[in-house]
Amino acid sequence: xxxxxxxxxxxxxxxxxxxxxxxxxxxxxxxxxxxxxxxxxxxxxxxxxxxxxxxxxxxxxxxxxxxxxxxxxxxxxxxxxxxxxxxxxxxxxxxxxxxxxxxxxxxxxxxxxxxxxxxxxxxxxxxxxxxxxxxxxxxxxxxxxxxxxxxxxxxxxxxxxxxxxxxxxxxxxxxxxxxxxxxxxxxxxxxxxxxxxxxxxxxxxxxxxxxxxxxxxxxxxxxxxxxxxxxxxxxxxxxxxxxxxxxxxxxxxxxxxxxxxxxxxxxxxxxxxxxxxxxxxxxxxxxxxxxxxxxxxxxxxxxxxxxxxxxxxxxxxxxxxxxxxxxxxxxxxxxxxxxxxxxxx
Amino acid sequence: xxxxxxxxxxxxxxxxxxxxxxxxxxxxxxxxxxxxxxxxxxxxxxxxxxxxxxxxxxxxxxxxxxxxxxxxxxxxxxxxxxxxxxxxxxxxxxxxxxxxxxxxxxxxxxxxxxxxxxxxxxxxxxxxxxxxxxxxxxxxxxxxxxxxxxxxxxxxxxxxxxxxxxxxxxxxxxxxxxxxxxxxxxxxxxxxxxxxxxxxxxxxxxxxxxxxxxxxxxxxxxxxxxxxxxxxxxxxxxxxxxxxxxxxxxxxxxxxxxxxxxxxxxxxxxxxxxxxxxxxxxxxxxxxxxxxxxxxxxxxxxxxxxxxxxxxxxxxxxxxxxxxxxxxxxxxxxxxxxxxxxxxx
Numbered sequence: 001x002x003x004x005x006x007x008x009x010x011x012x013x014x015x016x017x018x019x020x021x022x023x024x025x026x027x028x029x030x031x032x033x034x035x036x037x038x039x040x041x042x043x044x045x046x047x048x049x050x051x052x053x054x055x056x057x058x059x060x061x062x063x064x065x066x067x068x069x070x071x072x073x074x075x076x077x078x079x080x081x082x083x084x085x086x087x088x089x090x091x092x093x094x095x096x097x098x099x100x101x102x103x104x105x106x107x108x109x110x111x112x113x114x115x116x117x118x119x120x121x122x123x124x125x126x127x128x129x130x131x132x133x134x135x136x137x138x139x140x141x142x143x144x145x146x147x148x149x150x151x152x153x154x155x156x157x158x159x160x161x162x163x164x165x166x167x168x169x170x171x172x173x174x175x176x177x178x179x180x181x182x183x184x185x186x187x188x189x190x191x192x193x194x195x196x197x198x199x200x201x202x203x204x205x206x207x208x209x210x211x212x213x214x215x216x217x218x219x220x221x222x223x224x225x226x227x228x229x230x231x232x233x234x235x236x237x238x239x240x241x242x243x244x245x246x247x248x249x250x251x252x253x254x255x256x257x258x259x260x261x262x263x264x265x266x267x268x269x270x271x272x273x274x275x276x277x278x279x280x281x282x283x284x285x286x287x288x289x290x291x292x293x294x295x296x297x298x299x300x301x302x303x304x305x306x307x308x309x310x311x312x313x314x315x316x317x318x319x320x321x322x323x324x325x326x327x328x329x330x331x332x333x334x335x336x337x338x339x340x341x342x343x344x345x
Numbered sequence: 346x347x348x349x350x351x352x353x354x355x356x357x358x359x360x361x362x363x364x365x366x367x368x369x370x371x372x373x374x375x376x377x378x379x380x381x382x383x384x385x386x387x388x389x390x391x392x393x394x395x396x397x398x399x400x401x402x403x404x405x406x407x408x409x410x411x412x413x414x415x416x417x418x419x420x421x422x423x424x425x426x427x428x429x430x431x432x433x434x435x436x437x438x439x440x441x442x443x444x445x446x447x448x449x450x451x452x453x454x455x456x457x458x459x460x461x462x463x464x465x466x467x468x469x470x471x472x473x474x475x476x477x478x479x480x481x482x483x484x485x486x487x488x489x490x491x492x493x494x495x496x497x498x499x500x501x502x503x504x505x506x507x508x509x510x511x512x513x514x515x516x517x518x519x520x521x522x523x524x525x526x527x528x529x530x531x532x533x534x535x536x537x538x539x540x541x542x543x544x545x546x547x548x549x550x551x552x553x554x555x556x557x558x559x560x561x562x563x564x565x566x567x568x569x570x571x572x573x574x575x576x577x578x579x580x581x582x583x584x585x586x587x588x589x590x591x592x593x594x595x596x597x598x599x600x601x602x603x604x605x606x607x608x609x610x611x612x613x614x615x616x617x618x619x620x621x622x623x624x625x626x627x628x629x630x631x632x633x634x635x636x637x638x639x640x641x642x643x644x645x646x647x648x649x650x651x652x653x654x655x656x657x658x659x660x661x662x663x664x665x666x667x668x669x670x671x672x673x674x675x676x677x678x679x680x681x682x683x684x685x686x687x688x689x690x
Contacts, residue, residue, distance in 0.1 A: 172638075215633055247592075267560055288513070
């Protein structure tokens with residue numbers, strides 16, 4: 001039996017097949033910009049929310065219904081995988097995530113343990129199951145994880161970073177330690193994503209959110225082989241959306257690393273991004289999230305512009321170029337989704 | 346009489362003429378990474394240093410001698426021009442610059458007054474004169490200013506920013522107010538740079554340090570005409586180095602805005618950057634500043650790689666892709682300069 005989601009616009013676009021309208025979702029579509037989410041968070045700290053599957057399902061389903069998007073994504077966090085790998089993770093009020101024992105020196109690398117089984121992350125798979133069970137069967141559920149570089153950067157910097165100096169120093173000075181760390185992350189992430197697929201996700205997104213701080217040569221030599229290892233391990237199970245941001249010059253090499261769908265940010269026009277990753281792949285993007293702080297008229301103008309650049313070619317998934325900003329008025333996000341559906345139908 | 350600097354490697358590269366070696370300097374070459382600079386700063390707050398011409402000359406000459414670079418740059422700050430334009434500027438310890446009365450709404454734009462004369466910035470021109478007088482006559486002195494977008498972003502955000510939401514919101518929602526603000530900045534910056542040339546600078550650099558947060562279409566429509574106005578006003582007086590960072594997709598449009606030399610960051614390989622800006626222009630760049638935190642051997646390897654990509658074509662000025670990081674060991678900066686000279690001779 002073919003499930004309903006299989007022939008919906010989202011999975012059609014993933015396969016570069018024509019669809020009745022351009023599918024759309026928003027990165028971080030369930031989040032602080034939404035009153036219903038803030039109401040939940042008033043009683044539940046972020047990490048507790050991530051570990052309560054019923055709540056994860058609830059906040060995501062609320063967002064999907066409010067926005068009218070074409071896919072749900074697991075409600076979770078990139079960094080949870082680092083906890084069972086041995087890092088002390090905390091989400092501080094306002095300042096974001098902190099890792100209490102970052103990897104700084106080559107000798108620290110062995111403190112990051114490979115995830116041999118994903119049992120410790122049982123709450124994630126429960127969230128996948130509960131979200132899938134409650135979700136409209138016509139909509140796919142997207143699982144996700146951080147790409148090895150972005151996870152390594154968090155593990156080494158110990159939190160947010162401006163110039164990524166610690167991770168670059170380790171990467172540039174000790175290729176042996178670096179490749180050991182990245183291989184361990186790659187194998188762990190691959191297992192984690194396959195387990196999400198087994199729990200009920202139809203497609204997964206690999207977030208390389210911080211990769212744009214790298215030049216092309218460093219990416220190719222020191223990052224690409226590890227990302228490729230993840231994607232090769234996962235794609236027999238489900239298609240991968242490979243998302244990077246911050247450096248359009250990397251797009252051809254993100255393609256080389258793999259992914260059925262490549263995600264691009266707003267720095268590069270959509271047609272140019274698609275040409276860079278090749279028209280045999282689907283493309284996801286790429287409205288500047290700041291546009292959602294303007295007006296419905298301006299949002300419509302820019303949605304139309306991106307759809308024009310896509311030119312009706314099958315294989316476009318509309319999205320922002322990065323996550324929804326907390327300052328976004330929800331009605332503007334709704335206006336964006338409506339405009340994509342209306343102008344592409 | 347032709348001055349000595351005119352036939353040195355730096356000005357030859359600016360004109361895309363063959364030079365005896367590839368000229369090199371570092372953005373922020375006099376700064377916190379240097380013990381001599383920290384010694385001066387122990388007694389003098391940053392803004393006071395900027396307003397004491399003899400000190401400006403001293404810290405720059407010390408850096409030029411210590412590094413053996415092929416050019417000096419005025420010691421100053423991008424934001425000083427905003428003070429006589431009406432913004433309350435303060436450099437706080439550790440947190441960087443703060444503007445106390447940022448422009449937030451279209452109605453605020455008139456608070457930013459056009460700089461009709463540069464008299465209020467007399468200390469800058471004194472610093473140019475004193476640096477020029479004391480500098481080796483074979484080395485050119487580079488003047489500089491912020492590009493209109495980067496100055497507007499500071500004026501609107503009120504300091505550093507992560508997502509540039511205030512500036513993007515104003516830019517995207519009120520083109521009239523935005524263009525009024527940008528025109529006023531462009532005319533002020535042009536006067537300021539011409540005055541630096543008249544005081545003794547041989548070349549000027551326009552820093553669009555924050556422009557990489559923009560996509561191509563916004564840059565072309567809302568920023569490029571204003572940057573072009575600055576460069577067209579200045580180039581009859583001295584060649585302009587036009588530097589942007591953070592988005593390689595902008596390079597062809599930075600070229601359209603103008604500049605005898607285009608500056609590129611490390612996100613894109615040098616040969617690709619040069620092709621994007623055209624071989625009729627000189628190129629400046631583009632070592633990742635993080636490389637200076639590694640070892641002399643790794644620095645040499647990467648210097649050689651960039652020189653190989655330049656391929657001996659006349660018109661390459663070696664530099665970092667952004668300013669020297671405070672954590673940089675001075676001996677590594679010296680090793681970089683030495684490697685550029687040795688490998689390109």
